[in-house]
Amino acid sequence: MKKINLILILLGIFTMNIYANNNPKIDTESLKFDTVETKKDINILNDDVFTVTCSATVSYEGVVVRTFTRTASAGTLREARTMACGRAQSAANNYIAGQGGTPPTPGGGHNE
Amino acid sequence: MKYTLTLFIFIFSIRCGFTQETTYVIDYDLKKAFKQLPTSSTFPSSLFIQTGNSTLYQVKYGVTPEEKVEDPNNLPQGNVIVVEGSDAFYFRNEGDTTLIYDDHIIFKHFTVKDEPKFNWTLTKDSKKVLGYNCQKATANFRGRTYEAYFTTDLGIQGAPWKFHGLPGVILHVYSIDGVFEITATGIKTFNDIEPLENPLDTTKMITWNQYKKKYERKYYELMNMVVGSGTGDYDSMPKMQLELLVEDRN
Numbered sequence: 001m002k003k004i005n006l007i008l009i010l011l012g013i014f015t016m017n018i019y020a021n022n023n024p025k026i027d028t029e030s031l032k033f034d035t036v037e038t039k040k041d042i043n044i045l046n047d048d049v050f051t052v053t054c055s056a057t058v059s060y061e062g063v064v065v066r067t068f069t070r071t072a073s074a075g076t077l078r079e080a081r082t083m084a085c086g087r088a089q090s091a092a093n094n095y096i097a098g099q100g101g102t103p104p105t106p107g108g109g110h111n112e
Numbered sequence: 113m114k115y116t117l118t119l120f121i122f123i124f125s126i127r128c129g130f131t132q133e134t135t136y137v138i139d140y141d142l143k144k145a146f147k148q149l150p151t152s153s154t155f156p157s158s159l160f161i162q163t164g165n166s167t168l169y170q171v172k173y174g175v176t177p178e179e180k181v182e183d184p185n186n187l188p189q190g191n192v193i194v195v196e197g198s199d200a201f202y203f204r205n206e207g208d209t210t211l212i213y214d215d216h217i218i219f220k221h222f223t224v225k226d227e228p229k230f231n232w233t234l235t236k237d238s239k240k241v242l243g244y245n246c247q248k249a250t251a252n253f254r255g256r257t258y259e260a261y262f263t264t265d266l267g268i269q270g271a272p273w274k275f276h277g278l279p280g281v282i283l284h285v286y287s288i289d290g291v292f293e294i295t296a297t298g299i300k301t302f303n304d305i306e307p308l309e310n311p312l313d314t315t316k317m318i319t320w321n322q323y324k325k326k327y328e329r330k331y332y333e334l335m336n337m338v339v340g341s342g343t344g345d346y347d348s349m350p351k352m353q354l355e356l357l358v359e360d361r362n
Contacts, residue, residue: 053344061173061200062144062153063353065218066334071344091339091347 050077054084056092068092135305136161138281139298140272142171145291148350157294161270161281166205166308169272174198202273203310211274212312217327218349223312226320228253228274232260241283242296249278255356256292260285266299292354327357 051073058066068091072083138159145152157171202213211226230251237248239261246261253274262271264280271282272294286293318326331349339345351358 051344057148059146059149059153060216060219061198062146062155064146064148064350067148067348067350069344069346069348087345 048075049073050075050080052077052080052084054081054088056085056088058092058096066092066095068095134163135302135308136163136266136268136270136281137300137302138270138272138283138296139300140294140296142272143293143295144354145293146350147291157272159270159272159281160305160308161268162206162305162308163268164206166203167270168204168308168311169202171200172198173200201311203308203312204276209276211276212310212314212317213274214312215323217323217330222323222326223314223317224320224323225317226274228276228320230275230277232278242299244283246283247280253355255352256287256289256354258285258287258292324357328359331358 051071053069053071055067055069057064058068068088070084070087070091072080072087074080074083136159138161140157140159141154142157143152143154155171155173157169160168160170200214202211204211209227211228213224213226214221215224216222230253232249232251235248235250239246239248241261241263244263244265246263249260249262251258251260258275260271260275260278260282261284262278262280262282266281268281269279271278272285275282275285282294283296284294331351334347334349337347339347351360
């Protein structure tokens with residue numbers, strides 16, 4: 001008699017467990033970054049000064065969450081571009097690192 | 113003994129009573145292609161429609177389309193809802209206009225209670241999607257114009273994301289500006305899935321208007337922030353995500 005009681009109780013617990021395990025639960029959200037991109041606008045003030053504005057964009061779950069725009073001037077176009085884009089990229093990377101993520105390589109991740 | 117037997121029958125009947133629903137599982141590819149980004153992103157997603165019950169739309173942000181489970185013989189028994197940390201959900205009780213979903217402002221997530229309204233215009237255009245006859249409908253929704261193809265062949269109603277209100281199931285929908293597109297990739301039916309339940313934490317739920325106000329506050333906060341050393345340095349976030357979130361101030 002006692003054995004049957006025990007078996008029935010165990011069967012009941014087992015059934016409840018199946019029901020509980022089949023219901024979805026959300027785990028802790030993990031940060032995931034899709035891409036960082038740079039865009040450049042070149043403005044030549046005169047023959048001696050090149051001004052470049054560069055943006056680094058951070059996206060998350062496929063949508064743009066933040067854009068870092070930085071401007072730099074220099075004697076050569078290459079120098080101005082390197083400074084502006086370097087600062088924009090650096091701001092984006094620092095931001096991502098501050099959120100607990102790893103900066104992706106441009107064009108990397110799971111984008112098409 | 114009598115008490116234990118009654119208890120067991122009670123537990124067993126609860127379980128049996130909940131398992132005989134027919135659930136339609138429609139798999140989609142969800143594509144976002146924002147012009148500010150160099151590439152588009154595609155995520156696998158699934159819509160669970162339970163006849164006489166609820167709908168649950170799940171987007172798997174942590175999974176690439178290549179990683180999707182495609183083998184129909186290798187599906188988990190009893191429940192096909194495999195949940196990961198990076199998943200987003202949209203849950204609606206049948207007949208209910210309220211949609212509950214997960215959304216984020218930058219990286220902070222919120223459970224949002226929303227009542228999205230679509231004034232669909234049905235057209236005579238049609239096409240076949242996955243072999244099903246689909247009729248075209250159009251609607252404007254929060255800053256974008258959408259064209260949707262829905263089928264009445266399945267005898268059920270449902271739609272992915274926030275779409276709602278068509279007399280069938282949407283199998284293909286896209287914004288005409290090319291930013292957003294959801295395309296059905298497969299349809300399955302199951303008889304052994306538990307009743308769909310809201311998987312989201314509703315204890316700290318906010319309304320759509322509260323969400324929009326929070327986003328707007330963050331947007332202007334960032335706009336007024338002084339950053340960097342040079343002129344022309346600024347940080348920003350877009351006024352429009354999939355929906356228009358910051359209205360122009362006159």
